[in-house]
Amino acid sequence: MHALTLPLPSGDTWTRADYEALPEDLPVRVSLIHGELVVNLRPRPIHQRIARRLATCIEDASPDAWQVDTDVDVLLDDDETEAVEIAPDIVVYSAEHDVYERPIPADLVALVVEVVSPSTKRKDRRTHPALYAEAQIRHYWRVETDQTAPAFAIYTYELDDATGGYVATGVHHDRLTATVPFDLDIELKAVRER
DSSP states (O other): OOOOOOOOOSSSSOOHHHHHTSOTTOSSEEEEETTEEEEEOOOOHHHHHHHHHHHHHHHHHOOTTEEEEESOOEEEEOOTTTOEEEOOSEEEEETTSOTTSOSEEGGGEEEEEEEOOGGGHHIIIIIHHHHHHHTTOSEEEEEEOOTTSSSOEEEEEEEOTTTSSEEEEEEESSEEEEOSSSOEEEETHHHHOO
């Protein structure tokens, strides 16, 4: 096993410039949250399979004005010393954004999706949704895949302009039908089963 050596930040905290200078081929996933570098293990194969399949279903339904990608950096707050840049499992964002450029500005993002893993429950259920709402990303979905849970489910949320937080818009077990951010009708059996 090889040791992972990351460069040190230029000051007491990580800046956007420090974060952007990290190599793209790190063997771990990293996020920048308010000047702290957060390191996560790579997800399990089932996590990646569900994210890939769901992203494909969303992409197949998306109009030309939107593009869909997995595990790409989204800039939620561009304050140099308190920046927030994380990579949701699935991102639906404006086709106006150049796919050769990173990160994707939050104001171009219509939907972010997180697939919950045992090690990411707290982040995917609490921390990340609060950050997405603060960045005014209109739609958030949380995919629950825990084997101990009663059933596979996708929880959908929309930003409430009055409170600035997300409000639940549905829980989907077998089929996800939605009209926002665009018309979607997804048979979830194809997403969750082999």
